[in-house]
Amino acid sequence: MQITNSLSLRIVDINHIVPHEHHDKNRSDRIYKQIQKDKILKNPPIVAQYHRQYVLLDGATRVSALHALKCPHIVVQEIDQDIDQLSLSTWNHVLQGIEKEELLSMIKITPNIVLETNFDITNHFKIDQALCSVTTSEKTFHVVDTSNNNDSQVLTLSNFVNNYSKKTNVLRTKESDIKSLQKDITSSITLIQFPKFAAKFILExxxxxxxxxAGVTKFSINKRVLGVNMPLDLLCSNQSLTDKNAWLNNLITNKIQLNKVRQYTEPVIIIED
Structure with missing residues (x-):
């Protein structure tokens, strides 16, 4: 289906969207309740077409929530950038209230991984060098997968993150200095940093x-669209995709004509409820 509005928005079959990451169940439950209460989907997830599939770059919790609400369709923003031009970085994870010994035990019982304390690599390491780095108040060490297989490395990393996410509250941050982070957090913390990923690796x-x-990759999208406020009744209705997209395109046209579509180029900070 060809996009017929200038904002690259379209409504698609939700079952045609392929995730690239696990979703955070706690965040999904919260988003589910909010969408159910508001009866709208405020911000469209971001997708890219790859091998004739819609790969989900951002919005895993929103897609999961609409699956739970049994919506057959969802509004998305499809990016038209070349895959190699996508801006991709990673979040760092801050773990609170988990003892170092418990975390180390969690790592040591996982097959195919070892701990390296003297690891001579840059901050922008790759997954075939290390799955992640772990920094406590005392030292930094790296978690290394010994399988030499990318699929196995991704699975092992996912299992490790899922395991500690069940044990403690995980904060996402771009800060990489544990001393700076510790100033704002009263309990002891551990900082997890992840490898540098290529966009093509993520899509493959x-x-x-x-x-x-969940919560590791961060795509920076040019001209990201927010505040679409799609009615849940429309997305969950039995109308055809053609009719729903006609409604969406008409909405966008009217918004533009009424000067209700504005582009902000400066970075912003959003305070959520």
């Missing part, structure tokens, strides 16, 4: 159903 993994952990 997604189409092979080899999912990364």
């Amino acid at each position: 993994s997604a189409t092979n159903n080899n999912l990364l952990p």
